[in-house]
Amino acid sequence: MRKFLSWLQGLFRKPSPPTEAQVALAMMSMTHEQELSCDEVHDLIDQFAEMHLRGENPSHLFPLVQRHLDMCPECREEFEALLAALEVTPSST
Numbered sequence: 001m002r003k004f005l006s007w008l009q010g011l012f013r014k015p016s017p018p019t020e021a022q023v024a025l026a027m028m029s030m031t032h033e034q035e036l037s038c039d040e041v042h043d044l045i046d047q048f049a050e051m052h053l054r055g056e057n058p059s060h061l062f063p064l065v066q067r068h069l070d071m072c073p074e075c076r077e078e079f080e081a082l083l084a085a086l087e088v089t090p091s092s093t
């Protein structure tokens with residue numbers, strides 16, 4: 001019986017991978033009121049571009065990325081290049 005109980009508890013303790021939105025929220029709270037560096041924007045820019053292409057509103061989830069893109073021509077250029085590349089080869093079905 002104890003075995004069965006621990007098995008049952010194991011079922012509910014199964015870790016589920018965080019969704020993109022959860023990752024974004026975690027990033028947001030971690031970097032709240034901080035400026036992102038170009039390196040940090042680099043790490044997020046592909047998610048940002050994919051959300052943009054899905055018709056979602058990435059600037060809502062990644063306001064700091066959006067702010068950085070507004071300020072940093074280099075990263076904005078990279079973002080636009082990435083958008084163009086994603087549009088040419090859509091990864092969705």
Ligand SMILES: [Zn+2]
Pocket residue numbers: 037038041068072074075
């Ligand atoms: Zn930058």
